[in-house]
Amino acid sequence: MPEEREAKEGPTLAATALMIVMSLGLAAFSLIIIYYGIRAAGSRTETPGMDAWFQVLFGVTGLMLSLKMVYDVLRMKISPEEEEPTIVSRLQCVDCGHWKEREFREGEYVGLKTGEACPKCGGSMFVAAIYAKRPRKQARRPLF
Amino acid sequence: MLPSWLLEKGLLEGLTGAQAGDLGDSWLNWIIFMIMIAVLNIYGSKLQVQMWMNQIARALGQLQQLTREASDTFLQEASKFGGDGERVKKILQEAKGFFTISPVTLDPTGAIRRLENILDEAEDSLNRFVERAAPKADSVKRANLRDQLEGVIVLDLIFRIVRHFYLLGRKTQNWIYIAQVQMQLPEIMRIARAYWRSSTAFQKGVPVGDSIGPLIALRLIGDAPVEEVAKNVVAAEVELEDRRVIVVKAKGPGGEVGKPGEAIRRIVESRGGKVAKIVMIDAATKLEGEPTGEVAEGSGAAIGDPGPEKWKIEEVASQYSIPVHSIVIKQDLLEAITPMAQEIAEAVDKVIERVRRTIREGTKPGDVVIVAGIGNTVGVGNTLGRAEVMAVA
Ligand SMILES: [Zn+2]
Numbered sequence: 001m002p003e004e005r006e007a008k009e010g011p012t013l014a015a016t017a018l019m020i021v022m023s024l025g026l027a028a029f030s031l032i033i034i035y036y037g038i039r040a041a042g043s044r045t046e047t048p049g050m051d052a053w054f055q056v057l058f059g060v061t062g063l064m065l066s067l068k069m070v071y072d073v074l075r076m077k078i079s080p081e082e083e084e085p086t087i088v089s090r091l092q093c094v095d096c097g098h099w100k101e102r103e104f105r106e107g108e109y110v111g112l113k114t115g116e117a118c119p120k121c122g123g124s125m126f127v128a129a130i131y132a133k134r135p136r137k138q139a140r141r142p143l144f
Numbered sequence: 145m146l147p148s149w150l151l152e153k154g155l156l157e158g159l160t161g162a163q164a165g166d167l168g169d170s171w172l173n174w175i176i177f178m179i180m181i182a183v184l185n186i187y188g189s190k191l192q193v194q195m196w197m198n199q200i201a202r203a204l205g206q207l208q209q210l211t212r213e214a215s216d217t218f219l220q221e222a223s224k225f226g227g228d229g230e231r232v233k234k235i236l237q238e239a240k241g242f243f244t245i246s247p248v249t250l251d252p253t254g255a256i257r258r259l260e261n262i263l264d265e266a267e268d269s270l271n272r273f274v275e276r277a278a279p280k281a282d283s284v285k286r287a288n289l290r291d292q293l294e295g296v297i298v299l300d301l302i303f304r305i306v307r308h309f310y311l312l313g314r315k316t317q318n319w320i321y322i323a324q325v326q327m328q329l330p331e332i333m334r335i336a337r338a339y340w341r342s343s344t345a346f347q348k349g350v351p352v353g354d355s356i357g358p359l360i361a362l363r364l365i366g367d368a369p370v371e372e373v374a375k376n377v378v379a380a381e382v383e384l385e386d387r388r389v390i391v392v393k394a395k396g397p398g399g400e401v402g403k404p405g406e407a408i409r410r411i412v413e414s415r416g417g418k419v420a421k422i423v424m425i426d427a428a429t430k431l432e433g434e435p436t437g438e439v440a441e442g443s444g445a446a447i448g449d450p451g452p453e454k455w456k457i458e459e460v461a462s463q464y465s466i467p468v469h470s471i472v473i474k475q476d477l478l479e480a481i482t483p484m485a486q487e488i489a490e491a492v493d494k495v496i497e498r499v500r501r502t503i504r505e506g507t508k509p510g511d512v513v514i515v516a517g518i519g520n521t522v523g524v525g526n527t528l529g530r531a532e533v534m535a536v537a
Contacts (some may be wrong), residue, residue, distance in 0.1 A: 015198045054173060087350050087483055106348050109397035111362055111525030129359065130351050130523055131489040132482070 016073055023069035030062030085132035091116065095123030104130055193319045196326040200310045203329050207303040210336050214296045214343040218277075221289060221347050226280035235277045239293055240300045242269070260452035270294065287398030288346045288522060295343040295481075302336050338478035345483045346399050351523035353479040353488050357425045358524045360495050361393035361517025370526045373410055376402035378526050385500055386509035387420075392516040399522035405453030408514055409460040417464030420511035422457065423502050425495060426518040427480050427488075428472035437487035438474040439494050441502070446470035447518045467506065471498050 037055030087104040091114060098120045108114070113126045215236055222232045244266045247258035267290075274281070274289045281289060306325060313321035325332075345352050351359060368391075370378040376395045381388060390411055394402035412419050426446040430436065445457040445468050461468045473491050503513050 015194070051173060058173070058177070085483065087348070090489075104348070104350065109349060109523045109525045110351060110359060111397070111528045126528055128528075129484075129489045129492070131484045131486045132350075133486055 019069055019073050023066040023073070026062050026069070027066035030059040030066060032059075033062065034059030085134050088131065088133050089114075089127050090129040090131070091125040092128035093118035093121065093123045093125050096121045099128060101133075189319075193322055196319075196322045197310070197314065199329060200306065200313075200322065200325055203333055204303070204306055204310060206333065207299070207306060207336055210340040211296065211299040211303050214292070214299050214340055217343050217347050218289065218292050218296055221292065222274075222278040222281075225278035225285060225289075227278045232277045235273055236293075236296065239270070239273045240297060241304075242266075242297050256452050256455045259450060263450060263452065284349075284396075284398035287400045288349055291346040291399035291520070291522065292343050295339045295346065299336060299339050299343075302332060302339075306332060334478060338482055341483070342481040345481075346522060349397060349399075349523045351484045352481050352520060353475045353484050354427045354481065354519040355484060355522055355524050356427050356473045356475075356488050356491070356495075357517035357519035358393040358396060358521035359484075359489070359517070360425050360492055360499070361391050361515065362396075362524055362526065362528065363492060363496060364389070364391045364499070364515060364517075365393070365527055367528050374403050374407035376400040377404055377407035379407060379411065380527070384513075385503050387503050387507055388510065388512045389503060390512065390514050392514060393524075393526070394519070394521040396521035396524045396526055399520050401449070401518075401520050403453060404447065404516050404518055405449070405456030408516060409456045411514060412460045412464060412466065415512060417466070418512060419464065419466050419514055420507040421503070421513045422461055422466055422468045423499060423513065423515045424457075424468065424470045424518055425499065425516065426470065426472055427475055429480075430474035430476055432476075434474050435487070436475050436479060436485055437491040439471065439491055439498060440474065441469065441471045441498060444468060444470055446472050469502050471495055471502065 033055055037052050037057075037059055040052035041056065088101045089104045089108055090099055090101050092099040094113075096118060098118055100119070108127050108130065110127050110130055113124055116125045117123070118125055218236065219227075219229065219232050223229055244262055247255050247262060249255050270290050270293060271286065274286050274293060277293075278285070278289055309321050309325040313319070313325070342352060344350075364384065365380040365382060368380040368382045370380040372395060373379045373392070377392060378395045379390055379392045381390050383389065392404055392407050392411070394400045394404065408422060412422075422445075424446045426448065428440070428446065430438065445454050445461070447454045447457065457468065460466075473488060473495060475485070475488055479485055479488065499515060503515070507513060
């Protein structure tokens with residue numbers, strides 16, 4: 001079991017902390033570099049040379065890299081929560097075929113007479129299907 | 145173009161006290177740049193492997209969590225039916241790592257019968273685990289608990305395999321081990337999550353995607369009386385398109401798949417082979433890009449068992465020259481074991497339309513046609529509007 005614990009927590013926490021410190025350091029360094037680059041480029045006394053622009057470019061790259069690192073770390077931490085589909089029962093009237101959906105109740109199965117009355121004709125209703133309904137209709141249009 | 149106002153205000157200068165162009169010396173820039181390139185080149189791959197290891201470690205934590213949650217669900221459910229907490233834990237521990245050994249095929253004679261024997265014993269063993277864990281559970285609940293237990297066993301196995309490669313990679317520092325797990329990690333996690341979800345489906349007795357076969361069979365049976373024709377398989381005779389149609393499905397609403405092959409063989413043999421057609425309805429694995437719930441048909445026995453049931457159907461059909469036609473409902477591997485998607489449930493009418501057409505084709509009025517709804521019948525009863533199975537053979 002100690003092996004498992006280590007596998008689970010040890011490197012993860014340390015690595016996460018290290019990643020965050022590194023990316024923050026990189027971000028700070030990049031900002032300073034950008035600042036000096038802009039200063040050099042913007043100074044009226046000297047002709048702005050390639051060096052200054054190179055510095056800005058370097059800083060922007062560093063900043064992007066650090067943002068990406070932070071983003072990665074955060075994305076890893078916040079595990080992608082899948083939307084829980086709601087389970088619904090489709091009740092159908094034996095007599096008139098009218099149907100309605102409502103939340104699934106434990107113990108129900110397809111074919112069961114639920115004892116509820118049909119809202120249209122008062123006939124008895126049975127469970128015609130049970131399925132998972134997505135919370136909101138996802139646009140799942142196929143590309144091909 | 146430049147935010148020179150920022151410079152003119154001298155705000156930052158005050159903070160840093162630096163001169164413009166301090167860091168602008170080109171040789172210094174280039175040296176820093178070169179050093180970084182060199183460092184990345186030399187340690188880049190090591191860093192990459194370390195990142196992969198971290199990802200796997202995180203996934204391992206999640207896998208352990210999923211396994212634990214599935215175990216806990218099983219435990220809770222078992223204790224509702226007379227299971228004692230500590231004892232159920234012990235039984236779970238014993239059941240984890242349960243394996244089946246495939247028969248020798250070097251000598252293929254009778255391999256199917258040997259395989260069936262092994263599978264029967266596997267099912268019986270799992271049933272015994274469940275009986276010990278939840279002595280008060282009825283047959284429906286027992287079947288659902290058994291399927292739940294199978295999910296726990298699979299999750300535990302996935303965890304063990306990933307852990308194996310993780311530790312092996314760490315021990316040997318061989319990045320091949322790490323890389324091959326890391327590359328497959330998204331798929332592994334997807335499968336693991338599906339098994340985790342299926343455990344809640346079986347706990348509540350909700351139909352899964354694979355239950356579409358039995359669901360369609362139930363719709364065809366309507367309120368006709370059913371009888372048990374083979375172990376955990378029920379059948380009912382109904383009239384459809386002027387043919388005598390014998391509809392076969394696993395006995396619900398517990399999570400059973402039954403032995404549909406055995407049932408079909410018995411029905412055909414009891415009628416001296418006078419069956420005009422066998423129509424099978426089953427869930428089939430879709431290709432990526434195919435829509436869930438798409439219906440397709442073809443020739444041959446659609447049944448995803450390890451072999452014995454399919455073999456029985458093929459044997460008896462070829463013996464009496466009965467055409468076997470299959471209609472499948474497409475879904476991916478994960479949809480098959482998680483609560484049935486609406487698209488799948490809504491395919492029912494389309495499938496019934498095709499079944500009716502298939503029954504008419506190549507048969508005469510009055511002929512006997514067998515229609516088998518294959519799959520796990522969790523959450524699907526045996527007759528519409530009736531609570532219990534009418535007759536048990
Ligand atoms: Zn009604």
